[in-house]
Amino acid sequence: MDRLVIETTLSDLDGISMSEDQLFSESGSALLLSFKASNSSQIVAAFDALKKTIGQHEVSFVICKTMVAGMFDLEIASDALDEPIRLSNKVIKDELLAKLEEDLEANKAVCLAINVSDQLHWIDLNQVSIRECV
Numbered sequence: 001m002d003r004l005v006i007e008t009t010l011s012d013l014d015g016i017s018m019s020e021d022q023l024f025s026e027s028g029s030a031l032l033l034s035f036k037a038s039n040s041s042q043i044v045a046a047f048d049a050l051k052k053t054i055g056q057h058e059v060s061f062v063i064c065k066t067m068v069a070g071m072f073d074l075e076i077a078s079d080a081l082d083e084p085i086r087l088s089n090k091v092i093k094d095e096l097l098a099k100l101e102e103d104l105e106a107n108k109a110v111c112l113a114i115n116v117s118d119q120l121h122w123i124d125l126n127q128v129s130i131r132e133c134v
Contacts, residue, residue, distance in 0.1 A: 003081055011087055016074075018103075029110055031113070031128075044121065058078060063130045097130060
């Protein structure tokens with residue numbers, strides 16, 4: 001599956017939250033990407049294609065602050081991708097950012113997961129950052 005198709009499919013992101021479920025990570029937490037169940041098969045296929053494309057390469061996840069308070073652009077980047085997967089204009093609550101920053105300061109592992117599958121789908125993140133982006 002092409003990077004652009006993956007990006008377009010995942011752009012239907014409905015919300016993002018954190019899970020402390022140890023099924024995701026023994027020593028950390030998961031950023032849980034939430035999607036509506038109506039197109040779950042496409043979401044699962046796109047996320048699986050992203051996992052396969054990334055393989056064993058390192059993955060970074062960037063939360064970019066925008067000019068609008070509470071609105072963020074998300075980027076999933078890896079050397080395995082020709083350019084990052086970009087999910088623009090997503091709402092993230094302040095509580096989530098605070099919890100994520102706390103986990104990052106404690107050097108907890110963070111993974112990326114989706115909500116629309118009975119199977120556990122996740123991608124281990126090697127680097128997570130929250131920053132100002134142009």
